[in-house]
Amino acid sequence: MKQKPNVVAGVLTPLWLLFTLIPVYVVVIGSIATAQSFRKGGPLSWPEDLTAGNYGNIITGEFPLYMATTMGIALMTVGLNLLLSLPATYAVVRGKSQATRRVFRIILLGLAIPSQTVLIPLFWIIRSLGLYDSVWAIVLPQAAFGIPMTVLIVSSGMRSIVNELYDAMIVDGATVTQRFLRLALPLSKSPIATVSIFHFLGAWNSFLFPLIFTHSKEMTVMTVGLYKFIGAYDVDYPSLFAAVLLSAFPLLLMYIFARRWLLAGLMGMSGR
Amino acid sequence: MSKLVTRLTSARRQAKAGRGRQAALGPSVMWAIPAVVIYALFALAPILVVVAISFTSWDGVRPAKFVGLENWINLPHIAFLGSSVKIMLVLLVGSILVQLPIGLLLGVWAAGPQRNRAVLCTFFFLPLVLSGVAISIVWRQIMDANFGIPGQFAAIFGGNGNVLGSMEGAIATLLAIGAWGSAPFFGLVFQGAAKGIPQTLYDAAAIDGAGRFRQFFMVTLPQLRATIVMALIFMVVGGLTGFETIMIVTEGGPARKTLTTPLLMYYSAFRDYHLGEGAVIAVLLILAAGGIAVLFAKYSGFDKMESDLEGL
Numbered sequence: 001m002k003q004k005p006n007v008v009a010g011v012l013t014p015l016w017l018l019f020t021l022i023p024v025y026v027v028v029i030g031s032i033a034t035a036q037s038f039r040k041g042g043p044l045s046w047p048e049d050l051t052a053g054n055y056g057n058i059i060t061g062e063f064p065l066y067m068a069t070t071m072g073i074a075l076m077t078v079g080l081n082l083l084l085s086l087p088a089t090y091a092v093v094r095g096k097s098q099a100t101r102r103v104f105r106i107i108l109l110g111l112a113i114p115s116q117t118v119l120i121p122l123f124w125i126i127r128s129l130g131l132y133d134s135v136w137a138i139v140l141p142q143a144a145f146g147i148p149m150t151v152l153i154v155s156s157g158m159r160s161i162v163n164e165l166y167d168a169m170i171v172d173g174a175t176v177t178q179r180f181l182r183l184a185l186p187l188s189k190s191p192i193a194t195v196s197i198f199h200f201l202g203a204w205n206s207f208l209f210p211l212i213f214t215h216s217k218e219m220t221v222m223t224v225g226l227y228k229f230i231g232a233y234d235v236d237y238p239s240l241f242a243a244v245l246l247s248a249f250p251l252l253l254m255y256i257f258a259r260r261w262l263l264a265g266l267m268g269m270s271g272r
Numbered sequence: 273m274s275k276l277v278t279r280l281t282s283a284r285r286q287a288k289a290g291r292g293r294q295a296a297l298g299p300s301v302m303w304a305i306p307a308v309v310i311y312a313l314f315a316l317a318p319i320l321v322v323v324a325i326s327f328t329s330w331d332g333v334r335p336a337k338f339v340g341l342e343n344w345i346n347l348p349h350i351a352f353l354g355s356s357v358k359i360m361l362v363l364l365v366g367s368i369l370v371q372l373p374i375g376l377l378l379g380v381w382a383a384g385p386q387r388n389r390a391v392l393c394t395f396f397f398l399p400l401v402l403s404g405v406a407i408s409i410v411w412r413q414i415m416d417a418n419f420g421i422p423g424q425f426a427a428i429f430g431g432n433g434n435v436l437g438s439m440e441g442a443i444a445t446l447l448a449i450g451a452w453g454s455a456p457f458f459g460l461v462f463q464g465a466a467k468g469i470p471q472t473l474y475d476a477a478a479i480d481g482a483g484r485f486r487q488f489f490m491v492t493l494p495q496l497r498a499t500i501v502m503a504l505i506f507m508v509v510g511g512l513t514g515f516e517t518i519m520i521v522t523e524g525g526p527a528r529k530t531l532t533t534p535l536l537m538y539y540s541a542f543r544d545y546h547l548g549e550g551a552v553i554a555v556l557l558i559l560a561a562g563g564i565a566v567l568f569a570k571y572s573g574f575d576k577m578e579s580d581l582e583g584l
Contacts, residue, residue, distance in 0.1 A: 006386075006484065009381055009384075009386070012377065012381075013381070013388075013392060016374075016378070016396065017392060017395055017396070019451075019452065020395055020396060020398065020399065020452065020456075021395060022414075022421075023399075023410055023411065023414055023452065024395075024398065026410070026413075026414055026421075027410055038419070039419060042419070042421070042423065042424030042427065043413070043414060043419070043420060043421055043424060044421060044424055045424070083306075084306050084307040084310055084311075085307055087299075087303040087304065087306070087307070088303060088304035088306075088307035088308070090299050090303055091299045091300070091301060091302075091303035091304040092304065094298040094299050095298055095299050095300065095301060095303070095304075096297060096298050097300065097301055099301035100299075100301050100304060103301065103304045103308060106308070106316075107307070107308070107311060109316075110311060110315050110316070112561075112562050112565040112566065113315055113316075113318075113319065113558075113562070114509055114510075114512075114513035114514075114557075114558075114561050116513045116514060116515065116534060117322075117513050117534070117537075117554050117557045117558045117561065118315075118318035118319065118322060118554070118558070119538070119541070119542075119554075120322055120325055120537075120541050120547050120550050120551050120554050121317070121318035121319070121320075121321035121322040121324075121325060121551070121554075122314065122318050123332065123541075123542075123547070124321055124325060124330075124336075124547075125313070125314065125317065125318065125321060127332075140310065140314055141314045141315075143310065144310045144311050144313070144314035144315045145314070145315055147307050147310070147311045147315070148311075148315075151307075176297075176298065176299050180299070204403070205403030205404060205405070207403070207404065207405045207516055208516065212542055222403075223403055223405040223406075226405055226406060226409055227405060227409070227520065229409070230409055230412065230520070235413075237413055237419060240409065240413070241410075241413075244402070244406045244409060244410060247403065247406055248401050248402050248403070248406060251401040251402075252401050254401075255398070255400075255401045259394075262401075263397065263400070263460055266400055266457070266460065267457075267460055267461055267464065
């Protein structure tokens, strides 16, 4: 069935493209303009002088340290989250007792708790546990808040493993742990990858937990580093733009080379 | 030799099968205990702790002092609380009116068969690689009165470029940021859902003489109902609890005119160091956001999620 050309889409898509690209243009072009020509020409004009110096400023400054801290914290968050959630998911899916069902229900409840509203009590808990300004002040709450999402997504994948496979392993004398390591985990690779990306993105971009639960330079993550930038009296916008682009660099790479996975992870849906 | 191996393995298998009968019971609840403990400590306990903190006077450093109902009695006198609820609701409704249609159109379009779709989608979903902080910082610069786009236009056409200096301008900017940074996310969600609508429904509608518009309203929208409800929950809960963007772009200004309730909570607690007062506001926000999420879930059948999965 051949359809008439879609006039509405023909008009709206170019407009939306323009709207999407203007900020992108400002950031990319601004990041290679000299501070002076950016101020003189304004954000939309093509700058008189181009320079790579803004990137030089950022790379030789503290920003690489912030990026390394962020990377470490993000990887630890994902790792801890999986370490806690995957056995729990296995118990929820394969467990026969009432208790495991109750666990699933309680954990799903957590999907309804918005993390911003519990900043104050978390601050108290973290201070009381002596975790303030440590890696754990960010990693533990982030990993904890991610548990419901991991359990929800991985459990739907793990449930689709047929009983016969478990039975075959039981006949072979495999223990509960062996069935987890050799059957349940390998066959849930895809949803596990998806939630890992989801939590990595969340941790990489997280802002309020690090802002409130840490304060030292060593614990400064990339988003907080960007935020400190605009606190300065005289903001060097071209360098700020260079920092913004560098902060998104790992995700941009993923966007170019593994877009399906990144977008699936972004939505927290199992990409297969 | 091979016979011996076979016999040995079968013997081992039989021996193990005896043990296996016990193992066949499946994992005990112990497997979930570490997750439950960490989850309870950092995600569930805060809900009780926030209530406790609301009965104290605490500056965040020295030990909290119990003050009974003082913070709660003082609730009506918290400065800007009333106006913060109003502006929060304005921004919430505005965001839905802007982001839901854009997200829907974007998603349904992106699910279609157009030839230029893949290339355009690459650009349309590009904002999703930036963090909320990066997006907010970029837009703050873009709307800057002196060095932003309004400033550049003011230099050419005259007038003042201080868009963020007026309440209307600040609200419009915040809505535009949502359209730029968040609407593509919903577009992505709707794209996934729209791809799942069976083509036969459209074919049937076409045979009945329905054009593109009627197909959109009679087939696409009803089929996306569950996804729309989910997106609405996201938007409403986000609007009731999120404050990163406002904190960075307008800082609640001009003159506290975009100071929303969650931002007020943050400022009371972590700028003015009245964590007791902040906790009172936090309790109200948790009740509002949680209540709405539960209502939506009940109404839309999302709470039956578990039984849906059970069938798989």
